[in-house]
Amino acid sequence: MDYRKFLGKVESEVLPYFGGATVDAASRRLRVSTPPAPGWWRFDVQGRTATAREPAEPQGLDGLPLVRGHLWGSRLVREGAVAERVQLLPEEEPPRFSPMRARRWHDGTLVFEGLEFEGEAEGTARLMVEEGRTLAEVKAVPASLRAAFGYAVLEGVSGALGIRFAPAEVRGQVLSVAEQGRPAAEACLRRLAAGREAHVREMETRLRGQPRHPERQTQGVSRVERALESAGARLLATRRLGNERLEVTFGFMDERFISIVETETLQVVDAGICLAGSDRQVTLESLPSVIREAIQDDVLVITRHA
Template sequence: MDYRKFLGKVESEVLPYFGGASVDAASRRLRVSTPPAPGWWRFDVQGRTATAREPAEPQGLDGLPLVRGHLWGSRLVREGAVAEPVKLLPEEEPPRLSPVRARRWHDGTLVFEGLDFEGEAEGSARLLLEEGRALAEVKAVPASLRAAFGYAVLEGASRALGIRFSPVEVRGQVLCVSEGGRPAAEARLRALATERDAHVREMDARQKALELQAELARLRSQPRHLERQAQGAVRVERALEAAGARLLDTRRLGSERLEVTFGFMGERFISIVEASTLQVVDAGICLAGSDREVTLESLPSVIREAIEDDVLVITRHV
């Protein structure tokens, strides 16, 4: 059979585009020739290249895993107080704490499907949130709504205190925050800030010594460092993919280090690694000074364990 006649074949496929350089079909990842605005598009697919042709209505969601929960900002809060980003929300912003349905797309991304019917609990929770009161007095509230309420209280306290947080850093305490209200949220955020400050002081001392070592190494290997940098980006992407993470961006820091931004478990992380070995210099999370015992490939599993043990503290925010 002459396969050359299929090389120019163009197929039409409706897919959700979330941003970036690629789009995921059921069985493969396609390179997007000219990135459109995020949304549902009909793509012309030729080989492994997809070209957006026109906006389209969602297709192919019915057979995908259904995920239900409550909306907190642009995240769906589901069982276990897990707060995942949900993509392609409607232009008209749903009310806070709305019950929502989403489908898990082929690459693991949650795609908005629709709103569920509300009960009395959602309206009561919104009123308490507006009045700055805790949720303890309301009965028969779904766990996902309690968690979404707790995240919303933490969000308000975060703006007031100027202390950033990620859901994975507070997941273990979010139900307590929903019961305790603003005081519980502020206490958790202050504790988080204290842990970060201690980590930063320790890392600053280490950083000065490492910078001196890196500069000496750069001077010794000046003729070869450009070639290693070019190879480094490819190795970073492969290491992260092998660990179940997705590379989002890299930035060169001098001749011997890379700043790596990657997505994992619905969050964004920033780490600094050695360009030649991918050994971690600064994990971007608190590892009690053990950052250099971890490689970029093993870092996602360390992050997963920290999330599951409710001890994750993020020290570098996007």
Template sequence: MDYRKFLGKVESAVLPYFGGGTVDAPSRRLRVATPVRPGWWRFEVQGRVATARELAGPEGLEALPRVRGHVWGNRLVREGAVAEPLELMPEEEPPRLALVSARRWHDGSLVFDGLEFEGEAEDAARRALEEGQSLSGAKGVSAALRAAFGYALLEAASRALAIRFAPAEVRARVLAVAEGGRAKAEECLRHLVAEREAHLRARAVREARNHAERAAAEARAHTAQVVAEAMARPQPGRRGSREDPVERAERALQSAGARLRDVRRLGGNRLEVTYAFMDERFISIVDADSLQVVDAGVCLAGADSEVTLESLPSVIREAIDTGVLVITRHA
């Protein structure tokens, strides 16, 4: 068999491109030769490299799982008050809180499919939002629509109070916000601020204590030879320095169900890692050799150093599931 013919084989595929350096085909992830604007593109695929040739219409959606929910911005709010990013939205923006359907693409992303037939509940929710009212006492409003309404209230309060929030931080309280209205939304956001400020105070105390401990350790008599030997000894759990830490970070996140978005090298042999997990974007700082967490980017009550980049997503999942997630590092 002439393997050169196989390696040189060129295929054509219509795929949704969401941006970045890769695009997902049904069975594999491909590297994009030249990034283009997000959309449905006809790609020329050779090996593991895809080259965008022309814009195309969606293909293959009918065979994919359908997900229904209500639009909030560029997210689809579905059962459980989960607010997932909705990719490749139409040029004409859907009405607020519109009932839509999406398809679950092979990489887990939700791709917009179309508008669904609405009832009176969506109109009632839109009117309540326009008039600054709550949904308390409203009939026939599904839990997903109530959640989308609550997120919209929080978004309005966020702009007014200049307090950022991520949907996963408020998921456990969003239905209460829908029932309580604007006052409840503001209360929820101020609670987030209090949690973040408490985290910063506790971190400052820990850093001061660590600084004092380091100063005391440095004051003790150590010879230069002892210091050199200590620095030369391999650190427990560290891998060989020949392996690219960015590749190890990507593998660690992938094994935990997260997806690497960006890596920035910092001083002190550290990496700033940006990744997507459970429909949210997180930024953590880790040691480049061991991938031990230096700053999780979420409140872990001072236990950041007890987890690694590979185990951090499971900790985040538990925080989301129990309604205690507080994000401390935003882009």
């Protein structure tokens, strides 16, 4: 049999493109030859290379897991106050706190499917946040809407105080913020800032006086990528540092993390999250599981932001 004729076979497939160098089909990841604008595209697929041919209508969503919740910015807030980024939102921005449904694509990404009918609760929540009030006395508000309201209050206070936050850092407090308003939001964010400052002081003390060595030329990017993928994370970028170290930026549980690791061993030097001085007990491969546990226990404090 002449297998060469199969090597040149071109197939057509409609897929969502979220950006980056790859696109995910049902059973495999494909390299994008020329990245198009994010959106739904009909791709010509040859081997493991996909070439965008033309925009297309969404296909293949019906059989995927359905996720419902309320919109906060570009995130869908669902049960458990989990706020996940949603890709390919409509060009016309939906109203704040819109009830929405999305589908979980094959790589775990949430893809917008459509808006749902609103009740009175969504309009009331919009009015309350605009007037600086809380949901303490408002009844029959779905938990996902209460959480989205809490995130919105935190977002406003964050801008005023200049203290950044990731949803996973404050997930355990958003319902209290929705009930108590700005004072609870300020207290939550100031605790985060204090934790970050303590971490920075600790890292400066620990690293002070350590000998510096010539920077190694190898980045070991493939090893970094394999270590993260085996833990369910995705490598976003690397940057060589002095003293035989790498800065690694990766995505995990819909958040972005920046860690510093030893180039040769991938032992963590600075996890980018507060580990109470235990950073060096962790490797890059085990770090995502530590992050997952911190999120589940509501103790995550991210100490490195881009």
